[in-house]
Amino acid sequence: MRLNRILLVITGLFLLGAGYSEERFYMRKENMINSQIKARGVTNERVLKAMHKVERHLFVPPMYRHLSYGDHPLPIGEDQTISQPYIVALMTELLELKGGEKVLEIGTGSGYQTAILAELAKEVYAIEILEPLAERSQKLLKELGYENIKVKHGDGFLGWPEYAPFDAIIVTCAPKAVPPALFEQLAEGGSLVIPVGTYWQELKRLKKIQGKITSKSIIPVRFVPMLRDKESKKRF
Numbered sequence: 001m002r003l004n005r006i007l008l009v010i011t012g013l014f015l016l017g018a019g020y021s022e023e024r025f026y027m028r029k030e031n032m033i034n035s036q037i038k039a040r041g042v043t044n045e046r047v048l049k050a051m052h053k054v055e056r057h058l059f060v061p062p063m064y065r066h067l068s069y070g071d072h073p074l075p076i077g078e079d080q081t082i083s084q085p086y087i088v089a090l091m092t093e094l095l096e097l098k099g100g101e102k103v104l105e106i107g108t109g110s111g112y113q114t115a116i117l118a119e120l121a122k123e124v125y126a127i128e129i130l131e132p133l134a135e136r137s138q139k140l141l142k143e144l145g146y147e148n149i150k151v152k153h154g155d156g157f158l159g160w161p162e163y164a165p166f167d168a169i170i171v172t173c174a175p176k177a178v179p180p181a182l183f184e185q186l187a188e189g190g191s192l193v194i195p196v197g198t199y200w201q202e203l204k205r206l207k208k209i210q211g212k213i214t215s216k217s218i219i220p221v222r223f224v225p226m227l228r229d230k231e232s233k234k235r236f
């Protein structure tokens with residue numbers, strides 16, 4: 001009986017260790033890129049390289065860390081989620097970043113998507129409406145050495161006029177309709193990638209061509225709603 005218990009504890013510790021080792025994470029990351037991302041048609045080499053480089057498990061709360069490279073979103077606290085890896089890769093690919101861009105991100109959450117963008121563009125301006133998440137991601141991104149990211153606690157519906165126009169804008173929470181300020185702050189020729197809708201949502205890529213909108217539907221998606229400033233304050 002006693003021996004059984006000791007064996008159980010040893011097995012438990014072994015499994016825990018195996019689940020968390022860096023080597024395991026590396027293998028799971030490789031597997032994620034091949035089976036979830038490349039297999040579904042994301043081919044942009046720069047995007048794939050960034051997905052290799054950024055360690056997703058560093059952005060996931062400790063209790064879910066072993067699930068970091070799974071094919072699904074995960075809770076990050078405050079009722080919010082870190083997006084599914086494939087969706088992060090797809091949305092990033094749709095921005096067609098070459099390296100010199102100024103990017104606006106709305107819905108920083110864990111900061112994972114922000115780090116991917118920072119690998120691929122010159123500067124990233126990131127807005128998060130929930131203060132604890134804004135603080136946490138800002139701290140983590142700084143610790144990881146990113147110097148081309150500015151995180152602000154604020155309302156993404158307003159964009160970030162001080163730094164506009166942006167060559168690319170990505171929104172990782174869903175409004176009912178595209179916020180006008182975001183389209184206004186998009187540079188000529190730039191892309192805005194955004195989920196739009198309530199229960200049923202569609203991922204869209206908008207482009208500003210000679211001041212006019214062109215819009216393309218990409219796939220149906222499921223994101224957390226884009227909160228109005230008042231809604232975010234009611235929560236505390």
Ligand code: SAH
Nearest residue numbers: 082083107109110128129156172173226227
């Ligand atoms: N890209 C993030 C996704 C987090 S979920 C990640 O992968 O970790 C979406 C985030 O959008 C949440 O953190 C939520 O708080 C934030 N959000 C919701 N409404 C917002 C708004 N109006 N302005 C800025 N951020 C908002």
